[in-house]
Amino acid sequence: MRETNWLKLESGSDIRGIAIADNEQDIELTEEVVEKIGRSFAFWLGDKLDIETNNLEIGIGHDSRLSADKLSQSLSTGIRSAGADTYFTGLASTPAMFMSTVFASYNYDGAVMITASHLPSDKNGFKFFTKEGGLEKADIQEILKLAARNDFRSVNRTGQDFKIDLMEDYSNHLKNLVRANLNEEVDQEKPLKGFKVILDAGNGSGGFFVDKILKPLGADTEGSQFLEPDGNFPNHPPNPEDKEAMASIQGAVKVTNADLGIIFDTDVDRAAVVDGDGNSINRNKLIALASAIVLEENPGSTIVTDSVTSVGLNKFIEEKLGGKHHRFKRGYKNVINEAIRLEQEGIKAPLAIETSGHAALKENYFLDDGAYLVAKILIKMANLATEGIKLKSLIEDLEEANIKKEFRMDIDLEDYKDxxxxxxxxxxxxxxxxxxxxxxxxxYQGVRISTGGNDWFLLRMSLHDPVLVLNIECDLDKDLNQTLTEIKEFLNRYNAIKSIGF
Structure with missing residues (x-):
């Protein structure tokens, strides 16, 4: 039997690995491995909370991946072998799994979401939660080290497995959010009546949003697509950042003459939207829209973003909206933790949002929740409609660069970080x-260079891979070519940098 490289399974604040392969020897998330991960998490959680594992309650859910059922069973077996009880909801979203630790009717000690976000269908993984939020990288490493040691203390019982309908309660939570924040002029029961709102779930776990939220709120959802969960992801990658995926929902909005299009990633912790003209609202535009909503509610506060946001966005947040823009590191967990740090220092930072679509609001436990962000957008859309105003008007003053490029260059060295x-x-x-x-x-991350006017580039290390990443924005082709020529001349000095693709 192949020896498991446990720490290789750590992927930031998640665990990820190969779950399906033609050659079984290539599978990293085997039944035995996953059982040990479940057992380790239960003992880690018990120690953290100073609770006997026999008294722990842990929720389990998964997205639409083909390996989900098998991994769910193995994970539950491992957790229950530590004496803890498991509560299985089946198909779920990542944000819903966190909410199972704070909803009064559940109040679990911890929760696990089985997902690998937008990665290919052969991958899978685990996101872990306590009432404090998602685990940190150091926590994941500790759990994996426990599994590697395989030296677990004995317990006097095997936990029980229960079935729950978490997504019903989570959906009610979002509907209540919408209805509680409407202007008096809006239909309080069906605020989306008269709107056509369509969803692209990418065959992930976000299809619930149509029947459980949009329709009860009165929306016409005809034309929604790829709602059925299918771990083969046959239509397009389940990723709002993917060009094919975004083009798909843009096309659907135009064909159906919808007022709004919504797209989620596989496990619904990320989202983007499309306006009624078929224009995508993602990356800088999504941050601008979310900032406009949040800063109206929290004037003068700080918006925390990742490192690759545009000069135009900075101007929009600070000059148009009157807020403060704190450009931090790439990585949704970095952005969230920075907002929490600022709040602890007395600086109001109600929104942490990454260009990837991860958006976390203080009012929602700083949980990156794509469905919650969309709910906030729906509220704003319904309220604005009473004044004859459309959503797109909120971001019409956002300056956007004409040219946006990203290049990735491999570093062919073992010690690539240094x-x-x-x-x-x-x-x-x-x-x-x-x-x-x-x-x-x-x-805060890599080095960002202003090259004149609103033009800039950023050279940074990838969060997880031996790769240098170059992001660049400018308005003119000649300026792009000149900048790339200078950067290439610089990078050609370094023999270990491969595949300079410009």
């Missing part, structure tokens, strides 16, 4: 020799 950091440090010196280039302030 090498990549040296490249970034050297670039800071190189920049001083290029007329018109200057370091942007507050570089």
């Amino acid at each position: 090498y990549g950091q040296q490249v970034i440090d050297d670039l800071k010196e190189y920049v001083t020799k290029i007329p018109g280039w200057k370091l942007a302030p507050n570089n």
